[in-house]
Amino acid sequence: MDSGGSGKNLSGGSDPCWYIDSAYASSLKVSLRLPTRQFLEAEVKMPSGNVDQPVIEDNRDGTVSIKYEPREEGVHELYVKYNGEHVQGSPYKFHVDSIPSGYVTAYGPGLISGVSGEPSLFTISTKGAGSGGLSLAVEGPSKAEITCHDNKDGTVAVSFLPTAPGEYKVSVRFGDKHIKGSPFLAKVTGEGRKRNQISVGSCSEVTLPGKISDNDIRSLNASIQAPSGLEEPCFLKRLPSGNIGISFTPREAGQHVVSVKKMGVHIQNSPFTITVQEQEVGDAKKVKVSGSALKEGKTQGENTFSVDTRNAGYGGLSLSIEGPSKAEIQCADSKDGVLSISYKPTEPGYYIVNLKFADHHVEGSPFTVKVSGEGSNRQREKIQRQRDPAPLTEVGTNCKLTFKMPGITSFDLAATVTSPGGVSEDAEIQEVEDGLYSVHFVPKELGVHTVSVKYREIHIPGSPFQFTVGPLRDSGAHLVKAGGAGLERGEAGRFNEFNVWTREAGAGQLAISLEGPSKAEIDFKDRKDGSCDVSYKVDEPGEYRVGLKFNEQHIPDSPFKVYISPAVGDAHLLEVAQFPDSAQVDKPTQFYIRLNGAKGQLNGTVVSPSGKTDDCFIQNIDGDQYSIRFMPRENGVHNINVKFNGVHIPASPLRIKVGKDDADPAAVHAHGAGLGSVKTGAKTDLIIDTCNAGAGILAVTMDGPSRVAMDCTEVEEGYKVRYTPLAPGFYYMSIKYNGHHIVGSPFKIEASGENLAEIGAQETSSVTVETVNKVAKAGQKQGPVLPHFKSDATKVTSKGMGLKKAYLNKHNQFTVHAGDAGNNILYVGIYGPKGPCDEVQLKHKGKNNYECWYVVRDRGEYIVIVKWGDDHIPGSPYKVEV
Numbered sequence: 001m002d003s004g005g006s007g008k009n010l011s012g013g014s015d016p017c018w019y020i021d022s023a024y025a026s027s028l029k030v031s032l033r034l035p036t037r038q039f040l041e042a043e044v045k046m047p048s049g050n051v052d053q054p055v056i057e058d059n060r061d062g063t064v065s066i067k068y069e070p071r072e073e074g075v076h077e078l079y080v081k082y083n084g085e086h087v088q089g090s091p092y093k094f095h096v097d098s099i100p101s102g103y104v105t106a107y108g109p110g111l112i113s114g115v116s117g118e119p120s121l122f123t124i125s126t127k128g129a130g131s132g133g134l135s136l137a138v139e140g141p142s143k144a145e146i147t148c149h150d151n152k153d154g155t156v157a158v159s160f161l162p163t164a165p166g167e168y169k170v171s172v173r174f175g176d177k178h179i180k181g182s183p184f185l186a187k188v189t190g191e192g193r194k195r196n197q198i199s200v201g202s203c204s205e206v207t208l209p210g211k212i213s214d215n216d217i218r219s220l221n222a223s224i225q226a227p228s229g230l231e232e233p234c235f236l237k238r239l240p241s242g243n244i245g246i247s248f249t250p251r252e253a254g255q256h257v258v259s260v261k262k263m264g265v266h267i268q269n270s271p272f273t274i275t276v277q278e279q280e281v282g283d284a285k286k287v288k289v290s291g292s293a294l295k296e297g298k299t300q301g302e303n304t305f306s307v308d309t310r311n312a313g314y315g316g317l318s319l320s321i322e323g324p325s326k327a328e329i330q331c332a333d334s335k336d337g338v339l340s341i342s343y344k345p346t347e348p349g350y351y352i353v354n355l356k357f358a359d360h361h362v363e364g365s366p367f368t369v370k371v372s373g374e375g376s377n378r379q380r381e382k383i384q385r386q387r388d389p390a391p392l393t394e395v396g397t398n399c400k401l402t403f404k405m406p407g408i409t410s411f412d413l414a415a416t417v418t419s420p421g422g423v424s425e426d427a428e429i430q431e432v433e434d435g436l437y438s439v440h441f442v443p444k445e446l447g448v449h450t451v452s453v454k455y456r457e458i459h460i461p462g463s464p465f466q467f468t469v470g471p472l473r474d475s476g477a478h479l480v481k482a483g484g485a486g487l488e489r490g491e492a493g494r495f496n497e498f499n500v501w502t503r504e505a506g507a508g509q510l511a512i513s514l515e516g517p518s519k520a521e522i523d524f525k526d527r528k529d530g531s532c533d534v535s536y537k538v539d540e541p542g543e544y545r546v547g548l549k550f551n552e553q554h555i556p557d558s559p560f561k562v563y564i565s566p567a568v569g570d571a572h573l574l575e576v577a578q579f580p581d582s583a584q585v586d587k588p589t590q591f592y593i594r595l596n597g598a599k600g601q602l603n604g605t606v607v608s609p610s611g612k613t614d615d616c617f618i619q620n621i622d623g624d625q626y627s628i629r630f631m632p633r634e635n636g637v638h639n640i641n642v643k644f645n646g647v648h649i650p651a652s653p654l655r656i657k658v659g660k661d662d663a664d665p666a667a668v669h670a671h672g673a674g675l676g677s678v679k680t681g682a683k684t685d686l687i688i689d690t691c692n693a694g695a696g697i698l699a700v701t702m703d704g705p706s707r708v709a710m711d712c713t714e715v716e717e718g719y720k721v722r723y724t725p726l727a728p729g730f731y732y733m734s735i736k737y738n739g740h741h742i743v744g745s746p747f748k749i750e751a752s753g754e755n756l757a758e759i760g761a762q763e764t765s766s767v768t769v770e771t772v773n774k775v776a777k778a779g780q781k782q783g784p785v786l787p788h789f790k791s792d793a794t795k796v797t798s799k800g801m802g803l804k805k806a807y808l809n810k811h812n813q814f815t816v817h818a819g820d821a822g823n824n825i826l827y828v829g830i831y832g833p834k835g836p837c838d839e840v841q842l843k844h845k846g847k848n849n850y851e852c853w854y855v856v857r858d859r860g861e862y863i864v865i866v867k868w869g870d871d872h873i874p875g876s877p878y879k880v881e882v
Contacts, residue, residue, distance in 0.1 A: 039082070039084070040064060040080070042054050042078065042079065042080045043079050044068055044077070044078050044079075045076065045077040045079065045091070046070075046074075046076055047072050047075055048072060054068035055067045055068070070096040073096055074095070074096060075094075075095050076093070076095070077092070077093055078090070078091060078092045078093075079091045080092070085384070085386070093111075093112055094107070095107070095181050103179065103180055104124060104125065104126050104172070104174040104179045105125045105180065106122055106124045106125070106172050106179060106181065106182070106184070107125070108121055108122030108158075109121065110158070110159070110160065110170070111170055111181075112187070113189070114162055114168075114186055114187075114188040115188065115189055116162050116164055116165045117161070117162075117323055117324075117349065117351065117352055118161075118349075119159045119160070120159065120160050120161070120162060120186060120188070121157070121158070121159050122158050122170075123151075123155050123157055123158070124155065125154060126154055126155070126174070133174070133175060134174055135172075136170075136172055136173075137170075137171040137173075138160045138162075138169070138170050139171070140162060140164075140166055140168030141164040141165070141166035141168075141759065142162060142163040142164035142166075142352075143366065144160045144162045144163065144168065145160065145161050145368065147159050147160075163366045164188075164352070165189050166188060167185055167186070167187055167188070168186045168188055169183045170182070170183060170184040171183040172184075189552055194322070194323065194327075195320060195321070195322040195326065195762070198318070198331055219262050219263065219714050220236055220260055220261070220262055220267065220713065221260070221264075221711065221713045221722065222234050222235070222236050222246050222258065222259065222260045222711070224248050224256050224257070224258050224259075226251060226252050226256055227253075227254035227255060230251065230681045230756065231682070231724070232248075232709040233709045233710060233722045234246045235711055246260075248709075249282055249314060249316060249358050249359070250280050250281050250282060250313065250314055251281065251358065251359075253277060253278045253281050254275070254276060255273050255276075256273065256276055257273055258270070258271060258272055258274060259271040263715070280313050280314055281314075281358075282313045282357060282359075282360075283315075283358070284315070284357040284358055284361060284362045285312075286312040286313070287307060287308065287309050287317075287355075287357045287363070288307075288311075289305060289306070289355065289363070289364065291304060291305025291306055293342070293369070294353060294367040294369060295367070295369060296369060296370045296371070297343070297345065297369050297370075297371040297372075298372060299325075299345050299346055299347060299371055299372070299373030300344070300373060301344065301373075302330070302343075304340060304341070305340075305341055305342075306338060306340050306341070307339045307341060307362075308337065308338050308339075309339070314358075315357045315358025315359070316707070317355075317356070317357050318354075318355075318707060319331075319353070319354070319355050319356075320763075321343050321345075321352070321353050321354075322352045323345060323347070323349055323350060323351030323369075324347035324350075324375075325345050325346040325376075327343040327344055327345040327346075327351065328344040329341065329343050330342045330343075345371050346375070346376045347371075347375045347378070348372050348373055348375055350369070350371070351368075351371055352367070352368060352369075353368075353369055354366045355367070356758065359706060359726055359757030361758045378516060378517065379515070379517065379518055379519040379520070380513060380515045381513065381515075381519055381521075381522060382511060382513040383511070383512050383524060385509070385510050385512075385524055385526070385532075386507075386508075386510075387502045387505075387507060387510050387530075388507055390530030391529075392471065393469050394446075395443055395444060395470075396844065397443075398440060398441075398442055399441050399442065399467065399469065400438050400439070400440055400529055401438065401451050401453075401467060401503075401529075401531070402432070402436065402438045402439075402527050402529055403436075403437055403438075403460065403462070403484075403499050404436050404437075404484065404499055404533050405435060405437065405460060405484070407651070408435075408455060410429065410431050412455055412456045413429050413437065413453065413455055414453075414454050415427040415428075415429050415453045416451075416452045417439075417441045417443075417451050417452075418450040418666065418667075419443065419447075419449055420445060420446075420447030425441070427439050427440060427441040427451070428440045428441070436533075439451060439453060443469040446469050447468070447469060448467070448468050449468070449469060450464050450465070450466065450467075450666050451463070451466075451467050452465075452666040456657075458637055458657060459665065459740055460483065461483025461484055461487070461488070461498075462481045462482065462483030462484075462499060463483075463666070464665055464666035465481065465501065465743070466479070466744055467503075468504060472504065474748065475504075475507075476506070476551070476553070477505065477508075477549065477550035477553035477554065478505075478553075478732055479505040479506075480500065480501065480502050480505045480510075480548070480555040481501040481504075481555075482499065482500045482548055482555060482557075482558070482560075483498060483499055484499045486498035486546075487546060487560045487562060489562060489563055489564075489565065489648060490538070490544070490562055490565070491565055491567060491647070492538060492539060492540060492565065492566055494567070494568075495523065495536065496536055496537070496562075496564075497535045498546075499531060499533060499534075500512075500531065500532050500548065501531045502531070502532070503529070503530025503531065508550050508551040509550070509551055509552075510532075510548070510550055511547075511548070511549040511550075512534055512536075512547070513546070513547040514536055514538070514544055514545070515544060515545045515559075516538060516540070516543060516544030516545065516564070517542040517543075517544075519538070519539075520537065521536065521538075522534070538564055541564050542563075542564060543561065543562070543563055544561075544562045545559040545561060546558075546559060546562055548560075556732075556734065556741065556746050565647045565648055566647055567647075568647050569600075570599065570600060570644065571643075571645065572649075574593055574594065574602075574644055575594050575596065576591060576593060576642075577592040577594060577625075579591040579656075580656065582657045582658070583632055583638075583656055583657070583659075584632075584658065584659060585634060585659050586631065587632075588629050588630070588631050589630060589631075589632065590628060590630075591627070591628055591654075592621070592625055592626065592627055592628070593628060594624055595624045595626070595644075597624065598644065601644070601645055602642070602644055603616075604628045604641065604642045605640070605641045606632070606639070607640075607641065607653075608632065608633065608634050608638055609634060609637060609739075610636075612633075614631075614633075616629060616630045616640065617630070628640075628642065632658040632659075634658070634659075635658055635659030637658075638656050638657075638658050639654070642654065662695075663693060663695060663696025663697075663738040664693050665693070665737035665738060665740035665741070665742050666742075666743070667690075667693035668690050668718075668737045668742040669688075669689045669743070670687065670688045670689070670744065672685055672686035672687045673686065674686030674721065674722075675733070675747050675749060676749070677750050677751075678752075679751065679752060679753045680725050680726055680752070680753035680754060680755070680756055681724065681726065681754070681756050682753075683722055683724045684722065684723060684724070684725075685720055686721050687715065687718060687719070687720055688718050688719045689718045690717075690718040690774050691717055691718060691774045691775060691776040692774070692775060692776060693737065693774070694773060695770070695771050695772055696738040696770075696771055697736075697737070697738055697739070697768060697770055697771070698712070698735070698736075698770075699737075699768045700712065700733065700734070700735050700766060700768075701733070701734045701764060701765070701766040702723065702734075702764070702765045702766070703734075703746075704725065704727070704729060704731030704749075704751070704763060705727040705728070705729035705730075705731075705759040705762070705763065706725060706726040706756075706757040706763055707757070707763040707764075707765050708723040708726065708765045709765075710723040710724075710765050711723075711767060712767045712769050717774065717776070718771075719771065723765075726756040726757035727751070727756065727757050727758075727759050728751050728752050728753055728754075728755060729751060730748060730750055730751075731748075731749045731751060732747070732748055732749070733745070733746055733749055789822070789825075789869055790822045790823065791818075791821050791822030791823055791868060792821050792822055793821060793824075793867070793869065793871035793873050793874075794821075795820045795821040796817065796821045796866075796868045796874070797873075798816045798817070798866060798873060798875065800813050801813065801814070802814040802852070802853065803864060803875070803878045803880065804878075805882075806854075806856055806862065806880050807882070808856060808858075808859065809855060809856075809857065811854075811855065812853060812854055812855070813852065814853075814864075816828075816849070816850040816852060817848075817849050817850075818849070818850070819848050819849060821868055823848075825868075825869060826850055826866070826867070826868060827865070827866070827867040827868075828840055828842060828864070829864075830854050830862055830863070831862065831863045831865070832860055832861070832863075832882070833859075833860035837854055837856045837857075838855055838856070838857055839854060839855040840854045841854070859882050860882060861880070861881060861882075862880045862881075863878070863879060863880070864877065864880055865877045865878075866878070
């Protein structure tokens, strides 16, 4: 018997389509449409925890029915797997009631899952429930507008629109009592949503007393304490008058205390007080918003609304728009406190506009905007793969990190490994197969190691890598890395490749999506060591977005914007000759291109580290050979784009190091309380140690539920970053040095405490500084830290002739068995009449069993010392006659 139906296609593409005919029923029937007849399995988990098998019937028309007769009351879970993987939406929850129960029941996909910005639907059945009032509530990360429609058959169709991803609590009450299963937990994802954000500064500025030089600004640290005790960093800036001022957002009226310190010591006149008037406090309620573009909009055109902050005091305005496309945002400031803001979406659908002033939503925010019009006909393809945890590595085992880089010479590759204690050693690189390389090293201590891989002295995409020896300390999407040519550019009609490293992130599901002018074919090769090789092929040139998600969360820097050029044609014939290893600022540098019979137009541009593009000078030398010359104007890594008939040649973009660019992201480390658990409203510090890392650009970005006041000051060992989170939740701090993430970045930071700003969409705050060269003081360089060993030398046994008698110029052997003695290091030393003996060899045979042999050249009495850690084993030292 069915109690009313709800049908919803829960998948796209060639996945199985499936819908539940009855969610609250005495018999359950599910239909699945399969693209091909392949292996399908289903099981039902009952409320008691027991597992039951439903009946699967082939309908012989491309669909399959799953039937189940329930034997228990309560919430059941239906698991449906196709080719060994869950179909989308599985496991599907359904509730079983005794019929007729007179209960009000609710069913439908909106009670389980949804997508932000799209209506979530479910049905309430009140058949036979008698009289009583029905009430609904939806609580979650955002407000959700609820609409109801009475179907006049004893059921009510309900729709709610979540405007941010997260968990929503859907409460359904009848006669003031929760119905069975209420409150329901619906998981709303942000799948496929694009976001854009701008911030317009409008802070209160106060002039500091006394004279302060430009040099002093760099080493000063300012903070402001409000009457309530809330203290947060504020910014020092040069005002138009030439004086130094501080910039801050007033959150309350009254007397504030400003402290300005240099290296932790108050400067002259600090601390000083300022009084904030009531009308200066930023008040989001007093911001006036007007314009129909916050209710509805059109694609491919500007949708404009105005924001009036004249009576709202001082505060920063931040705007984010999230929806089916990344809407371009323009902001015109008339300088009188009225802003004209426009956005240009390219796809129709629902958009969510978050508008905040002084860290609080203005009235009506977040706004839900219905955008209509023509889309850009973008195609989307997605694959999902389960990633198993990588095998655990231990001290003394062979560790391996694999990457694919086709079309290079392995001669130009180099790798180093830095241990947690700061000891750097060269690592061996092996070519596994054509274009596939692996870095090998044997760690001597537990903890996070830094693996740097460089090609022609420039870090390859993804490097420096984090490599944990021993158990992982953290897991999640923020620890996944991706890099390779296929994330930078590509070519239509052929496979473009890139690497994904999930080793540090633990087990989970990796989802790879491609969106652009044409459908993509995606291929995936698992290398079984925590890394994989992804390749994709598209038929049309144009701009594509490659999205990489791990357990439904974007990995750092995802989605990647990739320009796919038309098929290469003759460009693959061109080769580069005499390309220099390095170049100098303001000195012309050149290399040669051979066309090898290709016909067409050659052009070249050079892109500097700061992003400036300049044309290269191209000259024909003779027939098929051309010279390309350029003049670098700044230090750092330059990219040279060489195109033939508008298409990149195979080696392009060519990378070259200009000047002495010794900035090394692998040598930068971060530590301090600000990377752990933090409290809202409390300023928190962390130190970014740039000693021996060279001078470079340090960029710190923080994404989280609120904007953070953040500043950066120079300290002896590097730079101190200070920030104050205003809302509880998870923040992700990215620390980049010369454009590369340092090891451990982005760091996951949890803030707890009360909410001092309203949570909206993810907010971004950043600070960038040009660093100066720092060198660690002698004696301060941290040496290796030995692991804390637990062992017992008395449980070590040894045997062999080599412990009693030895022969000249022969291999004298003995064995050491320490399987029951815990973990430690085995030390063997042999001393004779003329000092240490010539050769001693130790070989670990596994499970702390060792084989040892030594060679002696002189007759006489020798002492053999065998220690397990700091302690002699039983019988050591041994006396040996030769």
